[in-house]
Amino acid sequence: MNLESSVSVPSVQELAFQRPEKVPPRYIRDEDGDDVIGPYPSDPSLRVPLIDMAKLVNADTHQLELQKLLLACRDWGVFQLVNHGVSNTSIKNMGNHVRRFFELPLQEKKRSAQRPGSLEGYGQAFVTSEDQKLDWNDMIFLKCLPIENRKLDLWPQNPPEFRDTLERYSEDIREVTIAIMKFITMSLGLQDTQISESFREGLYDIRMNCYPPCPEPERVLGIVPHADNSGITLLLDFADFSGLQFLRDKTWLNVEPIEGAIVVNIGQIIEVMSNGIYKAPEHRAVVNKWKERFSIVTFCYPSPDTNIGPADELIGEGKVAVYKKLTNAEYFSKFFNRKLDESFLDMLRI
């Protein structure tokens, strides 16, 4: 069994409905953790940077904003993007329909349940053994673009508007991704638009997360620390409290949800393509004692005919390649066949 499939696990929402006083042992992670600074430090150097797409586009403000983008990608690997062009309606509709999906009875949600051998559908990702610790999270994961990748039999038909909304949203996200990737590669000094253009025929996989309230929130994790294996990841956060945290200097820092903003983080593919100049940051989700939280996460990948290695302009003339160059197929085969406790990027390092 490799990491493309998951063993089936109980629904956390169902567990939470029973209002237990204690969390079952399979979810408890009482390890000594790293420090947390919370909730939102007043020191701006401890807050995820804000990038304004309108300022990147405007000739008068472009240079300054591009410099901010460079620092955000280099020092944080994550930023909050505003004025990105995805309408408030598209964002609100997604939030409402995802909430309504998770509010359906379990049997109805299970019509979209993951099938053996695939991560797609309703369930949990990356559970490979019966004794593995579990995340305090239910999710539905759907491949949205290109259209041929859709497994419509797993797409919820309830609420009735779910499919149309997801379809439109995935197209909106593709536009933002191409636009922001253009500026990300520009900030690396790349003249070539090959990388950003490769996201036009790219893959867009969407994971919708539900984090139910938890009686012992400090003893569980909503999502265990990880770096994303995407090109970049675009996340919508529908809570009015923090859940998403990024690791900086051994300290977890909260992302403050900003209504309508998109949290953009660098994934491992762009870490490799930028030859390690931009880093795919470690992040995790924590949960709340009283409130549930929803997030919608799009993993954006360059087109499947793109080789994955440092951009040619970033190596040579004294600049040493840090990562190997692999074909797309080799890259993903290595990713899905690795051991879960192995650092994937270490395997790609020269």
Ligand SMILES: O=C(O)CCC(=O)C(=O)O
């Ligand atoms: O829901 C969140 O805030 C984090 C989700 C995440 O990191 C992921 O799905 O990869």
Ligand SMILES: [Fe+2]
């Ligand atoms: Fe993630």
